[in-house]
Amino acid sequence: MNIAARLEAIRSRSDLWLIVVAFGVAGIALGMIVEIADSVREADRLVLVDHQIIRFATDHRTTWLTVVAKVATQVGMDSSSRPSCS
DSSP, X not given: OOHHHHHHHHHHHHHHHHHHHXXXXXXXXXXXXXXXXXXXHHTOHHHHHHHHHHHHHHHSOOHHHHHHHHHHHHHHSOGGGSOOOO
C-alpha cells in the first residue's frame, strides 16, 4: 500500500469520527432544548429558579455595575446595530 492510499484511509476515518461527534453534539443540544421547552411548558423548577435569580439580581444591582454592563454591551455591538444618538 502506498503512502497516498494510507493517507486517504486515515482521512476517511477521521471524517467519519467528525461526523459521529457532530451528531453526538447535535443530539445533546436537541435534548437540552427539549428539556428547557418542557420545563417552560410545565412551569417546572427550572422556570421557578429563573425567576428567583432575576429577583435576586434586581434586588442587589448597583449603579456602577449597571453602567459597566451597558458599556460592555455597546462595545460588543457592531457599528451597524448601535442605536443612533439623535
